[in-house]
Amino acid sequence: MQISQKPIYINPFTDFGFKLLFGTEANKDLLIDFLNQLLKEEAGTIIHISYLNKEQKGKNKEARTSVYDIYCENQEGERFIVEIQKAKQDFFMDRMLYYITFPIQEQAKKGEWNYELKAVYSIAILDFTLPTSDKNDQQVVTTGKLYDISRNKIMSNKLTFYYLEMPKFGKEWQECHTHFEKWLYLFKNLNQLHEMPVGLVDRKLKKFLKEAKIANLNNEEYTMYEESLKRYNDLKNSLDTAREEGREEGREEGREEGREEGKKERNIEIARNLKKAGIALEVIISSTGLSKKEIETL
Structure with missing residues (x-):
């Protein structure tokens, strides 16, 4: 009879696990590394981020309050909303669209203002596939922007959505050739790992595994x-x-x-x-x- 081993790493799809690994001052370098790999220099190389207030209140008492998993900005003042989503939800895409309106509105300045905005990025890491996904489509990352349909080109780079459909990522560790693929592998398989993957030499990913060890958690x-x-x-x-x-x-x-x-x-x-x-x-x-x-x- 085979005895199942207890997990040694936390599940990053849990609220606690995700925020511990990416939403703390001690681990902001992990978030920076992950974002740089995902965005592929679209936002420029992120050197520094500041965590912002995750709770966004509406304009009046009837308006709904929004609470992000992670909300931060880089050295250029560009905003990033990073969300973990565990299951399909009614109007999920609408919710993400609503969320992104707050970082836009808070850039409005009193007095003279020419309406120039810093870019806003909405990033959702999904433990499910989008309803719009084709069954035969194994592309993990879906990117959305404001698009000019008539001219077949991007209309604005100030608003970008990223959806990471993690169930679609099926590569084994030995098949991961890029740094980003290794990030995806660890994120998807973290709580099933019982040892460090063979040949892992990257300093950031080693730190990610160290911070994710259940044994390193205090009692609280x-x-x-x-x-x-x-x-x-x-x-x-x-x-x-x-x-x-x-x-x-x-x-x-x-x-x-x-x-x-x-x-x-x-x-x-x-x-x-x-x-x-x-x-x-x-x-x-x-x-x-x-x-x-x-x-x-x-």
Whole structure:
């Protein structure tokens, strides 16, 4: 009987893990390195970043407050929103578009101002694939800008969206030839690694692994990580159970009514958990078999 090994590295898709590795002063060099690899000098080489207030309040008390995972600016005053997204969500693209309006508005200056803006970058690291993705398309990074359709060219470089669909990254460590590919590999496989990858000599990636060691957490950090990991696992388990229940429902047609009722009660509980987690309505419907009206009343 094979005994499974306990993880030695934190899961970066947890809220705690992501913010520890990329959202702290001690590790801002890791974020800088990752952004430089992703942006490929589009924003110029980032030398320094400053973390900004992650909570953005609306213009009045009725307006919604937005809270970013990471919000920072570089030495040129360009802004970066970096988000981790664990599951599909209703109007996810709309939410990212809404988020990016705050770094634009806060650049407005009183008095004389010629409306010149610093560039804003929205970066979302996804633990799922976008609804718009083709099943045969294995491109991990999707980039969006303001585009002139009639002239087939970029209209403005002041607004850029990056979506990293991590499930699409399937390379093994030995197949990763660029620094960015190694970043993607470690991010996707971190909590499944039980030793440092063979041949890893890069100083930044070594630091990333060192900071990610569960054994290096103090008691308070460990408690916070365990709570964050539990929320992540509960969400994943709810999604997996919902998908399995959906498949089982197809196989269970014709079974007695009492068992169907019991299954529906389980689906209702699953749907309630998924709804609390902000999962897309159509995903809940397809996973549980409940109607839109039933889910909206939960």
